[in-house]
Amino acid sequence: MNWQTLLIAFWVIAPVAVLMHWLPLMRKPYFFSVGVPAGFAKSAAAQPILLRYRSGNIVMAIVEFALVLYGLEFKQPLLILAGASIYAIAIFILQRQAQTQAMPFRVETSSNIRAASLAADEPVSWWMYVVAFAPYLILGAAALYVAMHYSELPERVPVHYGVSGQPDRWQPRSTRSVFGIFVIGAAVTLLVSSTVLLMIFGARRGAYQSSYQNRFLRANLLTMAGVGCGTSLLISGIGLMPLRGIPDVFTPPFWIVNVVSMALIMMSLYPVLVFSSAPEESDSTPDQYWKGAFYSNPDDPALVVPKRLGIGFTLNFAHPTTRYLFPALILVLFGAMIYVVR
C-alpha cells in the first residue's frame, strides 16, 4: 500500500465525517431535526446525546476507511461502495437514535398560521434557468470542440485517469471512448438540474419577496450553480484531455481544471452556510414527520422542503412523485459512481 492510496481514502472520508460531526447543529432552532429551545445544544441534557452520536460517527468512519482502503488496494469497487453504504446506514440509525433522545426536550416550532402570496408566477427568474441548464452548455461546447477536432485525436485515447491526472486505461479511438465521458457528465448534470428544478417548482415559496424561504432558495440555487458548473467544467476538462495527445507525465491543465472546479464548488457553499442559521418563520413541517434527515408527510403537497439537518433541501418521501423520482435519481447516481470506480 502506498501513501497515495492512504491519502485518497482519507480525503474522501474525512470531510464527510467532519461534516456529519457538525450537521445536526447547523440549523439553529433544530437539534437532530427536533425543534429545541435556544442554547439547548450546549446544555447538560444535550451532551450525552451528542457524545453518543459523534463517537458513533468516528467509529463508523474508521470502519468505512478500512473498507475503502482495502477496496482501493485490491481493486474491489464493490467494497468501496459497501463502505460508503454501511457508513450512510449507520449515520441514519445514529441520527434517528439522537432524534428520539432529543424528543422530550422538544418545543413547538411549526406554526399553524400559514401565509402565502397570491402572486401567480412561479418563483422563477431567468437566471434560475441558467443555473439549471448552464452545465449542459459547458459540456455541449466541450463535446462540440472535441467533435470538430476528432481527426486530430490519437489512435488510442485515455478513458480513465488516476488522481494524479495520469491516464491509467486506454481504448482505441471510437465515439464511445471519446464521448463516453460527456455522457457521464450529462448524467451528473441531470442530477444537478433535476435538483434545481425541484427547488424552483416543488418547494414552498415565502409569502413575501424578502421571506426567509425565498432568500434560502436563492442561496441554494447559487450553490447549485457553483456545483453544476464546477462539475461540468471538471468533466469537460477530462473530455478534452485526449486532444493533448498521450501525456505520460504530470499534466498541468488537468490540475487547473481540477482546482478551478473545486474552488467553484467550495465557494458556492458560502451563501448556503450564511443561511443555515435560524429561520425567521415556521417551515410548516411538523416535527413528527421528520425521521432523522428524512421528511415524510403525506398531507404536505410540497415535493421538497428545506432540511432541518444540514443544508439545502430534501425530498418529501411521502409525496407520490417521489416514488418514481427518487429511484430514478438514485439509479443515475449509482450508474455514474460505478463508472467512476470501475
Next chain:
Amino acid sequence: MYSGAEPSPVISIDLNSPAPAYRQIVDQIRHLLVEDSLRPGDALPSVRRLAMDLGVHHNTVAEAYRSLAEEGWLEVTQGKPVRVLQRAQSPARNKQERAELQEGYARRLRHLVAEMKASGVSRDWISKLLRSISEE
C-alpha cells in the same frame, strides 16, 4: 423573485381555527376582490402552487377556487391560469334565488352577532362595526 412590480397580496390561514381552511381562503380572497386589491384580469396562483405554499391539500384550494368561480369572481379552466373576472355587481339570479341568498347571509350574520354577544361584546360596538364594514 416575483415578476410583478407591485407586491402581491398575501392571505393567511389558521389551521387551528374552527372555520375550515377552504372557507378561510374563500373569505380572504373575496375580501381582496371586494376592496380591489385583486382586479379583473389578474392571475392567481395555480391550485398546486397555492396548496404547496399554504401546506394544505390540493382539494382544499380547488374547493375554494370552485366556490369563488360559482360566485362569478374567478375563471377556473383546466390547463389555464386562474383569472379574476369582470364580475357584474349582481350575477344573473331570479328573485327567489336572491331572497334565499339574502336569507342565508342574514342567518350567518345572526349567528356571528350571537357569538359576539355571548363573548361580551356590546350591542353598540356591534352596530357601529356593522355600519363601518358595510360602508368600506
